[in-house]
Amino acid sequence: xxxxxxxxxxxxxxxxxxxxxxxxxxxxxxxxxxxxxxxxxxxxxxxxxxxxxxxxxxxxxxxxxxxxxxxxxxxxxxxxxxxxxxxxxxxxxxxxxxxxxxxxxxxxxxxxxxxxxxxxxxxxxxxxxxxxxxxxxxxxxxxxxxxxxxxxxxxxxxxxxxxxxxxxxxxxxxxxxxxxxxxxxxxxxxxxxxxxxxxxxxxxxxxxxxxxxxxxxxxxxxxxxxxxxxxxxxxxxxxxxxxxxxxxxxxxxxxxxxxxxxxxxxxxxxxxxxxxxxxxxxxxxxxxxxxxxxxxxxxxx
Numbered sequence: 515x516x517x518x519x520x521x522x523x524x525x526x527x528x529x530x531x532x533x534x535x536x537x538x539x540x541x542x543x544x545x546x547x548x549x550x551x552x553x554x555x556x557x558x559x560x561x562x563x564x565x566x567x568x569x570x571x572x573x574x575x576x577x578x579x580x581x582x583x584x585x586x587x588x589x590x591x592x593x594x595x596x597x598x599x600x601x602x603x604x605x606x607x608x609x610x611x612x613x614x615x616x617x618x619x620x621x622x623x624x625x626x627x628x629x630x631x632x633x634x635x636x637x638x639x640x641x642x643x644x645x646x647x648x649x650x651x652x653x654x655x656x657x658x659x660x661x662x663x664x665x666x667x668x669x670x671x672x673x674x675x676x677x678x679x680x681x682x683x684x685x686x687x688x689x690x691x692x693x694x695x696x697x698x699x700x701x702x703x704x705x706x707x708x709x710x711x712x713x714x715x716x717x718x719x720x721x722x723x724x725x726x727x728x729x730x731x732x733x734x735x736x737x738x739x740x741x742x743x744x745x746x747x748x749x750x751x752x753x754x755x756x757x758x759x760x761x762x763x764x765x766x767x768x769x770x771x772x773x774x775x776x777x778x779x780x781x782x783x784x785x786x787x788x789x790x791x792x793x794x795x796x797x798x799x800x801x802x803x804x805x806x807x808x809x810x811x812x813x814x815x
Contacts, residue, residue: 518747521740522756528737530763535733536607537771539726541716544605547730549706551604552597554731555738556696562739563693571690588684592691593698595677600699602669611666612768613775618670619761620786623754623793624649625675633679641799645792652785659778689742755797758790 539547563569579585606615624646630636638646656663681687686694707713717723745753769775775783 518744518753519756522744522748522753523759525737525740525744526756526759526763528733528740529760530767532730532733532737533603533607533612533764533767534770535726535730536604539608539723539730541720542723544608545601545706546710547608548601548604549703550727551730551734552600552696552699552703553707554728555734556693556700558731558735559693559696559738562735562742563689568689571688572693573690575686575690575694585684585686588680589686589691589694590698592677592680592684592686593695595673595680596692596695597699597702598669599673599677602666606666607767607771610771610773611664612764612771613773614664614666615670616761616764616768617664617783617786618667619764620790621649621653621667621671622674623758624786624789625671626678627793629675629679639796641792641796645789645796648785648789648792652782652789655781655785656779659782749801755794755801758794 536544536547542550560569563572575585579589602615606612627638627642627646631638653663678687681691684691744756748756
């Protein structure tokens with residue numbers, strides 16, 4: 515379990531580093547940085563799938579597409595939903611919008627609680643409902659003082675859950691489905707890279723960009739591999755708890771890059787952080803229950 519925890523924390527640190535890394539790649543804009551990330555990360559993930567023996571998930575998905583024509587329409591939509599998230603992750607720190615995106619990552623688990631209740635008939639616990647209530651207070655404050663929640667926050671808080679729901683609907687929520695999503699993003703990624711007036715002029719103006727771009731692909735692939743390996747070695751509840759490390763680090767990176775939390779925004783952030791704290795407490799309770807009753811995760815009746 516120690517190895518799994520180390521991998522999960524390392525993945526969060528690497529993703530946060532990517533958040534900062536994007537700001538080093540001037541004069542490339544967010545779209546070009548996203549494009550290079552996809553072009554370099556997808557082949558690395560393919561190598562990992564081959565090495566780990568998971569490539570069969572890809573071939574099985576291609577074979578399944580023949581029997582399920584809906585995949586020919588569903589997979590491009592899945593790729594588009596994920597592509598927007600990966601794009602905004604690169605775009606936000608370059609354009610001084612890291613804090614709104616990090617807030618979206620904090621709100622996303624709360625949206626998932628509501629989706630579980632109303633779409634999958636799951637029963638949230640009292641702590642989960644209390645967390646949702648705190649989040650509602652935070653959103654209300656944002657609407658009151660700012661006239662609404664920023665679009666960057668909404669894209670993450672609503673977009674990622676939509677992606678998860680759609681992948682479950684397609685029954686391709688596995689590594690093979692993720693790689694296919696990345697594969698379908700390649701034409702768009704290439705277009706972003708080549709759409710600027712002189713695509714490679716920036717490398718002549720700033721030669722170190724070549725090393726930075728190569729490093730971008732390596733760090734991105736390593737972060738994703740660590741995340742995948744951690745998900746396989748940890749109990750689901752502990753893996754979920756450790757996922758909150760990343761948005762905390764994203765806030766830190768945003769502040770390091772010069773962004774600030776305005777006085778009127780503090781109630782929103784405090785309410786959302788309290789909500790996340792309640793979800794963490796709920797996760798700790800579930801983890802302790804799992805350790806006490808390891809056979810089924812629940813006390814005997």
